[in-house]
Structure formats: C-alpha cells, structure tokens
Amino acid sequence: MTAPEAEPPTLLNITDVVSGPIPPRVMNLSLPNMLHTRIPEIVARKGPPPWSVRVIADERNLVTLIANGPGTGNRPHWHKDFDEWWVILAGRLRWELTGGTVIEAVKDDIVWIPRGTVHHIMNVGDDLSLRLAIAMPPAVHYFSACEQCGYTDDGPRAFW
Numbered sequence: 001m002t003a004p005e006a007e008p009p010t011l012l013n014i015t016d017v018v019s020g021p022i023p024p025r026v027m028n029l030s031l032p033n034m035l036h037t038r039i040p041e042i043v044a045r046k047g048p049p050p051w052s053v054r055v056i057a058d059e060r061n062l063v064t065l066i067a068n069g070p071g072t073g074n075r076p077h078w079h080k081d082f083d084e085w086w087v088i089l090a091g092r093l094r095w096e097l098t099g100g101t102v103i104e105a106v107k108d109d110i111v112w113i114p115r116g117t118v119h120h121i122m123n124v125g126d127d128l129s130l131r132l133a134i135a136m137p138p139a140v141h142y143f144s145a146c147e148q149c150g151y152t153d154d155g156p157r158a159f160w
C-alpha cells in the first residue's frame with residue numbers, strides 16, 4: 001500500500017514578472033493560453049461529450065471549457081482555498097450545494113460558489129451543456145457525497 005500523495009501548498013509566488021509594456025511574448029498555436037480562442041472550433045473538434053479542455057493556465061487562473069450531455073455532470077466536490085465560478089455558454093445546468101441550495105442556470109448566466117461548499121453540477125436540459133469553469137491553481141478537489149441526490153462518493157478523497 002502506498003502512502004497518499006502529499007497535498008501541494010497553496011502559494012502565490014509569482015516569479016515571472018515583466019518590467020514594462022511589451023508585445024505579446026507568447027503566441028501559442030494550441031491551447032492553453034492562445035491569444036484568441038474560438039469556442040465553436042473546440043466544440044467541433046472535440047465531438048460528442050463528455051469532455052473538458054484547459055483554455056487558460058497561469059499562476060492565478062485555471063480556466064476549463066467543460067461539455068456534458070443530458071443527465072451527466074461532475075463528481076461532487078468542494079475546494080478549501082478558492083471560490084470557483086462558471087459562465088454558462090450553452091444548455092441548462094443545475095448546481096446542488098451543501099445545505100440544500102439548488103441553482104439552475106442557462107446560457108449567459110454566471111454561477112459563483114464560495115470555498116467550502118460541495119457543488120454537484122448536472123446537465124438537466126435536453127441539449128449539450130457548455131460551461132467555462134474559472135478556478136485557481138493548484139485547484140485541489142475534495143470529493144464528497146451529494147446531499148440532495150444521494151450520490152455516494154466511492155473514490156479518492158482528493159486529487160489535483
């Protein structure tokens with residue numbers, strides 16, 4: 001039996017600092033961190049859900065485009081040290097939260113969940129759902145059961 005992996009500390013230690021205005025120093029031709037990302041192109045390339053794509057990754061941001069088909073969603077979890085938020089780009093999604101709060105959100109909505117609250121996200125519509133998730137590295141996930149739907153957690157307690 002192996003010991004569980006040590007949890008990384010949360011540090012904001014920004015060592016990559018520029019000294020003045022410069023043209024873009026990164027011109028990535030693929031994700032993450034492209035100057036211009038076209039979501040319809042990602043959707044066409046990835047095909048049928050479920051899938052997720054890291055769009056932006058730096059010392060402060062982890063931005064992920066997530067697609068789910070009807071009736072599918074995430075594994076309920078919470079975060080210790082950051083608040084997470086999402087922009088809904090397509091479909092109808094439901095957030096079930098610790099304490100019984102339920103949020104349903106559609107295209108052009110923003111959902112913000114403070115640290116410590118389990119969020120169980122499901123596509124409750126009839127079509128593809130797309131959401132842009134904004135998290136902060138290292139974005140440790142603490143998996144947990146969902147109080148509302150009875151989802152029982154049977155996997156590892158955390159991953160990153």
Ligand SMILES: [Zn+2]
Pocket residue numbers: 077078079084119
């Ligand atoms: Zn989360």
